[in-house]
Amino acid sequence: MNSFSLKEKMKFSLLLLLLSVNFVAFNQSTEKCASHKAILYQETLTPGYKELVNTEFEIAKSALRPKANDLYTIPVVVHIVYNTANQNIADSVILNQITVLNNDYQRMNEDTVNMRADFDIVKGDPNIQFVLAQIDPAGNTTTGITRTATSSATFGSINFLLGDFSDLEKVKSTADGGSDPWDQSRYLNIWVCNMEVFNTPALLGYATPPTGLPNWPPGSNLGLSDGVVIQYQAFGANNPNTLDLGQGALTVKGRTLSHEVGHYLGLRHIWGDGNCAEEDGIDDTPNADAQSNQDCDATKNSCVDNIYGVDLPDMIENFMDYSDETCQNSFTQGQVDLMRGVLENQRIDLIQNNPASLEEMQFEASIYPNPTSSELKVKVKTGDVDELLLLDATGKHVNSHPIKNATTLISLIDLEGGIYFIHFLKNGKRQSVQKVMKL
Numbered sequence: 001m002n003s004f005s006l007k008e009k010m011k012f013s014l015l016l017l018l019l020s021v022n023f024v025a026f027n028q029s030t031e032k033c034a035s036h037k038a039i040l041y042q043e044t045l046t047p048g049y050k051e052l053v054n055t056e057f058e059i060a061k062s063a064l065r066p067k068a069n070d071l072y073t074i075p076v077v078v079h080i081v082y083n084t085a086n087q088n089i090a091d092s093v094i095l096n097q098i099t100v101l102n103n104d105y106q107r108m109n110e111d112t113v114n115m116r117a118d119f120d121i122v123k124g125d126p127n128i129q130f131v132l133a134q135i136d137p138a139g140n141t142t143t144g145i146t147r148t149a150t151s152s153a154t155f156g157s158i159n160f161l162l163g164d165f166s167d168l169e170k171v172k173s174t175a176d177g178g179s180d181p182w183d184q185s186r187y188l189n190i191w192v193c194n195m196e197v198f199n200t201p202a203l204l205g206y207a208t209p210p211t212g213l214p215n216w217p218p219g220s221n222l223g224l225s226d227g228v229v230i231q232y233q234a235f236g237a238n239n240p241n242t243l244d245l246g247q248g249a250l251t252v253k254g255r256t257l258s259h260e261v262g263h264y265l266g267l268r269h270i271w272g273d274g275n276c277a278e279e280d281g282i283d284d285t286p287n288a289d290a291q292s293n294q295d296c297d298a299t300k301n302s303c304v305d306n307i308y309g310v311d312l313p314d315m316i317e318n319f320m321d322y323s324d325e326t327c328q329n330s331f332t333q334g335q336v337d338l339m340r341g342v343l344e345n346q347r348i349d350l351i352q353n354n355p356a357s358l359e360e361m362q363f364e365a366s367i368y369p370n371p372t373s374s375e376l377k378v379k380v381k382t383g384d385v386d387e388l389l390l391l392d393a394t395g396k397h398v399n400s401h402p403i404k405n406a407t408t409l410i411s412l413i414d415l416e417g418g419i420y421f422i423h424f425l426k427n428g429k430r431q432s433v434q435k436v437m438k439l
């Protein structure tokens with residue numbers, strides 16, 4: 001929650017205006033999400049990009065599958081690119097962020113009860129699950145997390161403030177001090193880094209909407225590398241770093257990523273990046289004449305709309321608004337249909353026959369308790385698996401356990417805390433991999 005009242009903020013801004021016009025100009029340029037700016041940037045690189053995005057909306061909407069509501073699983077790789085120890089955020093923050101994302105995308109977030117009843121007629125459950133990748137592009141076991149030390153103090157720059165993303169994009173390139181993406185058709189790549197300009201975050205995040213449609217000229221360079229980038233203090237709900245855009249600490253609940261993944265799966269800002277004449281292309285989201293101002297103002301009904309016969313108020317509860325993270329808690333069914341349509345079409349490689357994620361075992365097995373500080377019990381039918389291997393987070397072999405009984409005990413007592421993997425083998429061939437956590 002912003003600790004300044006609006007009146008105080010205005011006073012504060014006026015004071016800054018007197019002190020330095022330039023500073024105010026840069027201060028005001030902090031963007032909660034720069035995805036619309038990214039579309040404009042791509043339009044300058046490749047004229048026609050905006051139209052492409054619009055076309056994708058139409059294709060995604062028309063290609064919807066009627067209500068087969070299977071749980072879709074997206075493998076994720078998180079690239080931590082850090083210049084200071086604070087930026088090298090802990091595994092526990094990353095795991096927390098993935099949990100937030102899963103709750104928000106399966107409507108399991110506890111604060112759905114705060115959604116006003118007005119929106120009961122439009123609320124939706126995406127039923128999408130995100131897992132840290134278990135297998136990397138080379139076929140090796142992975143935590144789904146990469147860590148890269150960089151000499152770049154920040155990827156933010158004056159160029160970005162002027163609308164040029166090329167400095168930010170360096171985070172996606174090992175040669176430029178960042179971390180190369182993993183196969184972008186099979187992994188959702190998320191980069192977490194510093195994007196400050198003059199010690200204030202220039203933006204909290206940005207994402208690329210889906211690409212690769214038949215009407216796109218072959219070989220065209222879209223300019224932006226596919227995935228999501230998040231400012232490091234805005235990642236996870238248990239992040240020890242303070243997020244301050246120049247006007248006091250903001251509450252961080254991990255919703256910046258929920259918002260950016262919405263863009264990645266084809267959603268636009270709920271107010272359509274414009275006044276009441278511009279909307280987001282989704283029929284059941286109420287239009288608004290502008291974005292929320294990082295607050296929870298529930299009094300507004302800025303555009304007249306007709307959604308199932310109702311003129312709904314502005315939906316500050318929507319993840320695709322710029323409202324405060326504490327009041328974001330919902331998607332609409334129209335948004336859900338679009339995201340699932342994108343997953344069934346433009347981004348189908350994420351969910352179909354994807355070897356990046358082996359969490360679905362072809363045999364019955366259970367591991368408990370997980371996480372644990374002491375001992376794991378692994379239950380499996382002896383005919384399905386004949387050996388278990390324990391590997392550490394770097395893929396190093398820790399020990400082996402031939403399967404003799406239905407339950408195999410694996411002691412973690414002497415191991416350091418962190419992520420480990422259990423490989424299930426039969427005749428020396430890997431059948432599955434499961435991630436476990438030593439507390």
Ligand SMILES: [Ca+2]
Binds near residue numbers: 270277278
């Ligand atoms: Ca609008």
Ligand SMILES: [Ca+2]
Binds near residue numbers: 280283
């Ligand atoms: Ca709408």
Ligand SMILES: [Ca+2]
Binds near residue numbers: 287311313314
């Ligand atoms: Ca309205």
